[in-house]
Amino acid sequence: MLSFGSGPLVLVGAGNMGGAMLSGWLKKGVSGSSILVVDPRPSDAMSSKLAEAGARHCESAPEGVTAGILFLAVKPQLMDTVLPSLKPLVGQETIVVSVAAGKTLSYIQSHLGQAACVRAMPNTPAMVGRGVTGAYANERVSADQRQAVEELLKVSGPVEWVPTEGDIDAVTAVSGSGPAYVFYLVECMAEAGRKAGLQADLAMRLARETVAGAGELLYQSPDDASKLRQNVTSPGGTTAAALSVLMAQDGMQPLFDKAIAAAKTRAQELAN
Structure with missing residues (x-):
């Protein structure tokens, strides 16, 4: 059973990421009755899930509630609108956790006060329990509070704590946005296969299953990525021919250096 303090676990935003986290919490033993979801327009599926779990739902922040953990899962562009209404939910013992890209802890505290705060950056594989989250805690977060937050975050995969808040922008660029790069890799492989003579649907199936299988092998193997690459690459073979282009x-x-730098810069811009 996960524990997160005396107040309810308040989830603000029940979209893709918030919904994925909520599903993980329920599966790991958080009682639905201890969860309060604040979302003006949850999907029909989410509304049904909340009702089935016995979780409370409000379209806006309710009065008379102090959160144990306040989990912010809204888009960065909505934070200016949403945060002011949430301040009454924050008490002396509340931990605030934000997954909004680019929004700094100082920005969050300017709206919610000098609270214990964590910035976290999960990624969309959290929806299938295979995500990874980078996290940074400010000095107000105690060891016990940090552990409570980690228990909530790791329901969707491992949690990596970083030493500085600035590192979260790099985490966003690598793993937060990273799934999109992998999906685009599948698109590129499939298109190249089509140009090489395969039927488009066959090329897509081959590319999709290859990337999914390689990811699973990387997940299960104790070897690092470079070792696994070398295992596939016979000297003078077809893989070596392709890698001579990709590794030129x-x-x-x-x-990728340029892409990651662009994503990190954009994350920094979102702070303004």
Whole structure:
């Protein structure tokens, strides 16, 4: 049974990420009666899930409630509108956890007061219990509070704590946005397969299953990625021929350097 203090676990925003976290909490033993979801327009499926779990739902922040943990799962662009109404939910013992990209702890505290705060960046594989989350806690977060937050975050995968808040922007660029890069890799592989003569639907199935299978192998294997790559690559073979292009001076690494830098810069811009 997960524990998170004397007040309810308040989830603000029950969209894809918030909904994925909520599902994980319920599966791991958090009682629905201890959860309060604040969302003006939850989906029909989410409304049914809340009713089935016995969780309370409000369209806006209710009066007379002090959160044990206040979990902010709203889009960064909505934070200016949403945060002021949430201040009454924050008490001296409340832990505030935000998954909004780019929004700094100082920004959150400017709306909610000097609370114990954690910035976290999960990614969309959390929806299937295979995500990874980078997290940073401010100095007001105690060891016990940090552990409580980690228990909530790790229902969707491992949690990696970073030493500085600035690192969260890099985490956002690598793992937060990273699933989109992998999905685009599938698109590119499938299109290249089509151009090589395969039927488009067959090329897509091959690319999709290859990336999914390689990810599972990486997940299960004790070897690092470079070792697994070398295991596939026979000297002078077909894989080596392809890697001579992908690993060239103008290949994937400099392209990814630029992509990650662009995502990190955008995360920093979202703070303003």
